[in-house]
Amino acid sequence: MHELTINLRPSDKEPLYEQIYTYIKDEIRAGRILCKEKLPSTRALSSYLEVSRSTVELAYEQLLSEGYIESVPYRGFFVAQVDELYHLEAERKKDSFLEKKEESREQMEINGEKKIKYDFTPNGVDLKSFPYNTWRKLSREILSDDRTELFRLGDPRGEYEFRSVICRYLYQARGVNCTPEQVIVGAGSDYLMMLFCTIIGRDHVIAVENPTYKKAYRLFQSQEYKVMPVPMDGMGMKIDPLRKSGADIAYVTPSHQYPTGIVMPIGRRMELLKWAEEEEGRYIVEDDYDSEFRYKGKPIPALQGYDAHGKVVYLGTFSKSIAPAIRLSYMVLPPELCEAYQQKCRFLSSTVSKVDQLIVCRFIEEGYYERHLNKTRALYKSRHDQLILGLRPLAGQCRISGENAGVHLLLHFPGGREESELILRAAEEGIKVYGLSDYIVDEDEKREEATILLGYANMSEEKIKEACAVLGEIWKN
Template sequence: MDFLMFQLEKNSLIPLYEQLYSEIKEAIIRGKIAEGAKLPSKRKLADYLAVSQTTIEFAYSQLVAEGYISSEARRGFFVQNLEELALIEQAIPNVIQEEKYVSTYSIDFSPGKIDTESFPFKIWRKYAKDIVNEINKDFLQLGHPQGDYILRHQISSYLYQSRGVKCTPEQIILGSGTEQIMPLIIRLLGKEAIYGFENPGYPLTHHLFLEDKQKSVPIPVDEDGVIVSRLEQTNATAMYVTPSHQFPTGAVLSATRRSQLLAWAYQQENRYIIEDDYDSEFRYTGKPIPSLQGIDQNERVIYLSTFSKSLMPSLRIAYAVLPKSLVTQYKQKYSYYSATVPRMDQYILANFMEDGYFAKHLNKMRKIYKRKLEIITKTIAEYAPTVTISGEQAGMHIVLTILSSKTEEELVSLAEQAGIRIYSLREYITAELELDLDPKLVLGFGGIEIEHLATSIHRFMEALKIKKSTENSL
């Protein structure tokens, strides 16, 4: 074997044994050391590389532990025939695919983005440090399948105070995102359930209905939210809705439609409403609208919400509040499931909430998003009546209606050519729908920094070749 292939940097910050381990591993993966080849003895290699035998010992042990080489008593170390090597090589293309997720847009109006400038890193870090500690070694074991009580307790009191949701911690199920919880609900409601869903609507849930081969029916939405009379004409047994701020139109389900929807659910034993209250923390105008769960008298609302908007989408913590009647069934069906949210993250969040930091953070963020919305409204007003806004009562996205002879796709592509990411409303439509003819675009403003908002909108309008109203009249 050619010892020269191992180049060790004595002044590097990387320990020598780690360098040697990487060099040998790389040589095995690349086929530079053949399968079955004997590695030099520890003493020989140590002498040759002028390092201690312990260095070689550490490197070889790591390679043995990872299965690259085997140690045979009194014979030495041999390169293994590793099928895993193929796996390692295969993993490389996946890494390349991953990179595609990195945004290349200079302005990103994706509705899933949040403000990252005002996150309380210092406080979060303190809670994280407190939790990752030997005294909490119990957290290395699995916790309650529905999520630890401490966090469910915090969520239940928060929901009661802020959303009028009436529940006990026993009714709450934590999951690592709405898309992880929905399949559990779909299985809980059984094969016979037929789902109504908003059209346009949140594509992730729609995909789940389709992937689970559940029967589902799109129900159109207008400026008062989902059209319940259209639901009544179907054979749906469960309706998935975003009543506080319809995704993506931003419509708020009117009081009449709320009563109508609950009445629909009460008409038959097996009917349920799945209320997705994903961004209700951020409401800017009028009185807070209570959740449907809070006004439900007959345990027919399954309430869903998430920390993706209120804290960060990467936290991956969402929850469902089940009606009491479904909790027993849930426990029977899923008692063997482990919670999908890491326990330490659950405790960090629970302590953050308990000490009042969540409420403080929400108050701060509400002001920031409100300010962002004001800037957008003011800036877009300069382009009225060509461009108008709707769905601005809550959340972090709005809908722009554009008086243009161009299609939504053409407008999106013009923006894209200027490095701007924006979504057409049509991307959220599942089935044929009589839409009014003017193109509509969904604009998320959460992720754009306050000081760049106005210029971002102007650049966007320029990309769409839309002039300010003052310029039009010149």
């Protein structure tokens, strides 16, 4: 484990979590902390630095979101493979455009990667809008009572009061029909998906959308399932290829497909449900990861709300809408799988403390969550609008999609443009953008056009404006 000797400056204008984040990032980039090296736990580092644990968690979450470190369940935080961070080295071998940039490339290799000034990560969350004062108030209220029960192991599924609140919220906001007995609370969607794997057993074939959320794809692979990428069209996962895949579990993100932003229409949803109903033992895993953020029209009801035969497993999270460090997600099981859970998993303890569950429970019950969502939606909408405005100079060069929901959009460049060229040109100006190719499971699949993902949750309107002005110049034909 690498020991971190950080000299914090409490009187400095820069927040403490940013100082921790900057120090670790610089150490990784300089090679002083090596790939795969383990970092101290948030608890150990906060104790060593004499700061709150939440301060260290904020720093780690920022490093996670930018790809400098990765979280390994039950093991801790490790330094990520940095040369994969910018996706440049492999692309150098492919792109003839880069051959013309040999001299500048060599200079970049000598001097190190150019400092990133603007990061359009599609996984960002705005932490500056986090309701710190409200969170402190609720924490004090819950801990003020000397209740021994708070520190005993609770229900493995999560506290009944909290699961009841989740049921009411899901019905009102997403049209999900469930009882508290069907809800399982867990520390993040990764844990809940592993729990789902334990519930269903290993004798299954899992279909995923292509392009897909790679983390889920890798998780299913790590659990030794046969994972089949299924192509998509403008309405989502194609049903005929799904049937031919031999899969009996389909993992989908129908309300806002990640990463393409496609919203699955009602017709395709009915086709998907019909596929699941055709054979016993078939299920759909609906990952509703960012349903709270929609900028045009009404929210799309969850697929689970149309399920009349117990075929949909619903996944949701508070990490995206509140903060990544709030490792609090939930899974809604159909009745048949609730019985399997009781048989196989009831001995497992809850992975979320009662205190954290009760804080979020009060946060929702007392109206703070709704107010926070309204504030965050307005904030993201302003950044979304600024990004659309800033991209106008590229109107003749590309088209935009996926802009009506979530916290990222896609730019499609026709005419033989290469993603690697677009990514490199941006990187040379200190701008980090992301290619859709990174989300393709079948590496041999030919992309008809270069596609770039631009996330805007982490960036101020001013930074978005500045970055777009540069992109408008460098991405012109």
